[in-house]
Amino acid sequence: xxxxxxxxxxxxxxxxxxxxxxxxxxxxxxxxxxxxxxxxxxxxxxxxxxxxxxxxxxxxxxxxxxxxxxxxxxxxxxxxxxxxxxxxxxxxxxxxxxxxxxxxxxxxxxxxxxxxxxxxxxxxxxxxxxxxxxxxxxxxxxxxxxxxxxxxxxxxxxxxxxxxxxxxxxxxxxxxxxxxxxxxxxxxxxxxxxxxxxxxxxxxxxxxxxxxxxxxxxxxxxxxxxxxxxxxxxxxxxxxxxxxxxxxxxxxxxxxxxxxxxxxxxxxxxxxxxxxxxxxxxxxxxxxxxxxxxxxxxxxxxxxxxxxxxxxxxxxxxxxxxxxxxxxxxxxxxxxxxxxxxxxxxxxxxxxxxxxxxxxxxxxxxxxxxxxxxxxxxxxxxxxxxxxxxxxxxxxxxxxxxxxxxxxxxxxxxxxxxxxxxxxxxxxxxxxxxxxxxxxxxxxxxxxxxxxxxxxxxxxxxxxxxxxxxxxxxxxxxxxxxxxxxxxxxxxxxxxxxxxxxxxxxxxxxxxxxxxxxxxxxxxxxxxxxxxxxxxxxxxxxxxxxxxxxxxxxx
Ligand code: ADP
Ligand code: MG
Numbered sequence: 001x002x003x004x005x006x007x008x009x010x011x012x013x014x015x016x017x018x019x020x021x022x023x024x025x026x027x028x029x030x031x032x033x034x035x036x037x038x039x040x041x042x043x044x045x046x047x048x049x050x051x052x053x054x055x056x057x058x059x060x061x062x063x064x065x066x067x068x069x070x071x072x073x074x075x076x077x078x079x080x081x082x083x084x085x086x087x088x089x090x091x092x093x094x095x096x097x098x099x100x101x102x103x104x105x106x107x108x109x110x111x112x113x114x115x116x117x118x119x120x121x122x123x124x125x126x127x128x129x130x131x132x133x134x135x136x137x138x139x140x141x142x143x144x145x146x147x148x149x150x151x152x153x154x155x156x157x158x159x160x161x162x163x164x165x166x167x168x169x170x171x172x173x174x175x176x177x178x179x180x181x182x183x184x185x186x187x188x189x190x191x192x193x194x195x196x197x198x199x200x201x202x203x204x205x206x207x208x209x210x211x212x213x214x215x216x217x218x219x220x221x222x223x224x225x226x227x228x229x230x231x232x233x234x235x236x237x238x239x240x241x242x243x244x245x246x247x248x249x250x251x252x253x254x255x256x257x258x259x260x261x262x263x264x265x266x267x268x269x270x271x272x273x274x275x276x277x278x279x280x281x282x283x284x285x286x287x288x289x290x291x292x293x294x295x296x297x298x299x300x301x302x303x304x305x306x307x308x309x310x311x312x313x314x315x316x317x318x319x320x321x322x323x324x325x326x327x328x329x330x331x332x333x334x335x336x337x338x339x340x341x342x343x344x345x346x347x348x349x350x351x352x353x354x355x356x357x358x359x360x361x362x363x364x365x366x367x368x369x370x371x372x373x374x375x376x377x378x379x380x381x382x383x384x385x386x387x388x389x390x391x392x393x394x395x396x397x398x399x400x401x402x403x404x405x406x407x408x409x410x411x412x413x414x415x416x417x418x419x420x421x422x423x424x425x426x427x428x429x430x431x432x433x434x435x436x437x438x439x440x441x442x443x444x445x446x447x448x449x450x451x452x453x454x455x456x457x458x459x460x461x462x463x464x465x466x467x468x469x470x471x472x473x474x475x476x477x478x479x480x481x482x483x484x485x486x487x488x489x490x491x492x493x494x495x496x497x498x499x500x501x502x503x504x505x506x507x508x509x510x511x512x513x514x515x516x517x518x519x520x521x522x523x524x525x526x527x528x529x530x531x532x533x534x535x536x537x538x539x540x541x542x543x544x545x546x547x548x549x550x551x552x553x554x555x
Pocket of ligand 2 (some may be wrong): 270
């Protein structure tokens with residue numbers, strides 16, 4: 001294994017990174033070696049070099065080096081496309097250092113797992129070669145020799161093969177289990193691995209007691225989604241028992257045919273809230289809620305399989321960076337038709353026709369031709385259209401859009417918003433749109449939720465909240481947006497930053513930045529219904545002069 005790694009690893013790194021004729025030549029040779037039966041290659045080489053433990057292990061090492069090389073080269077090819085490699089190149093890191101310090105640590109886990117299992121097979125190979133008299137030579141002992149000796153007297157003393165046989169079996173088993181353990185360990189450490197989520201893991205791990213609830217807007221009494229006291233926590237430090245709520249007791253309704261916007265500063269918990277609704281919070285995260293109702297069903301007890309079915313058919317999702325959400329290895333057509341074929345059992349032809357219709361619906365020209373293009377042939381705006389088309393392919397009742405225009409060029413942002421608005425009106429689906437752009441809210445949302453440090457601080461209809469914000473934070477957010485009517489002076493801003501979630505006091509989380517703070521704000525503040533919305537501020541009923549931008553300009 002040392003020979004295999006010493007030869008295969010550097011070769012794989014360099015060939016994978018450099019490419020070119022050397023890479024092609026070595027890979028063809030490697031494929032040639034791989035195409036031949038492993039043992040025959042080893043036996044042939046031993047026939048040339050002569051038997052013996054050292055020689056046979058050198059030969060095995062060289063043959064395994066080919067496998068290590070192929071593995072490493074493949075991983076490097078993938079890593080080369082990653083932005084962190086480009087980033088390292090940009091800051092002037094040399095090739096050796098780049099491969100050693102930036103690429104190798106990222107491919108190390110799969111390499112270590114692979115090498116561990118190769119250990120197991122190399123023990124079997126040694127035993128086989130020695131059994132055939134080509135490996136270890138007597139009087140040196142090896143398990144393979146012992147098996148060969150035992151075979152000679154198998155009819156008189158059958159049990160002689162047992163000790164060596166068991167020793168081989170247990171050692172190989174141990175290495176395999178060790179490899180499995182390492183694989184589990186590494187996959188747990190790779191962050192955000194929702195795919196590894198336990199299929200039996202419920203959406204919600206703790207159902208909290210029913211209590212008062214506030215904060216429903218756009219209600220016609222029968223909301224599509226109804227969320228009460230949803231909290232999400234992460235460990236305070238890796239592998240510590242102490243947990244921090246990054247989302248605290250969030251309650252809201254999403255009305256049928258309504259567009260609800262969730263706004264707040266970066267890090268306030270918007271994405272995590274949306275992920276929690278979809279059962280996509282990555283592993284050390286824990287979700288608790290009183291209820292999460294969706295279209296007449298209760299999701300708090302749903303497991304991963306049931307959630308997957310709901311996500312596949314009834315809830316569509318689009319993310320911030322469309323190009324990252326598309327697999328670069330497959331054509332757009334393949335990716336669009338995959339779920340239609342798997343989930344709905346459509347034939348390949350029907351699925352392609354439907355995919356072309358969908359691309360046409362999101363206003364992509366020459367839709368049928370573009371199905372055979374790869375993601376890199378699409379611009380960001382086009383890729384987001386593809387994502388929207390995929391999200392809508394099952395005619396969902398709810399579309400969750402997490403900052404769908406943030407990663408896009410400003411010139412295409414409004415096109416995408418127009419498209420979303422038109423599609424929502426056409427299909428009558430509900431939409432939860434996460435954004436930090438007031439313009440987006442004003443443009444397409446009916447209802448608005450404002451989040452601050454993991455809590456909802458104000459909910460209401462967009463019209464009402466924009467006209468008369470009740471929470472000082474909402475007012476500050478609104479005042480900090482450039483508007484045509486204010487062309488002079490500095491743009492107001494909210495002083496200070498969002499508090500760290502692990503050092504929150506019991507009182508109002510916005511207190512430290514609020515110009516209206518009073519003593520009462522140091523005690524816990526509830527989200528209280530006010531008009532047809534709700535607000536979390538003890539001074540909300542006083543009708544403070546929140547709209548006055550000067551309060552927020554720090555003057
Ligand atoms: P945003 O409002 O910008 O979408 P997020 O919902 O992404 O904010 O994040 C909210 C908080 O949750 C942040 O403080 C972030 O550090 C924390 N958080 C998000 N994902 C994880 C995770 N996988 N592990 C630990 N903390 C996380
Ligand atoms: Mg986010």
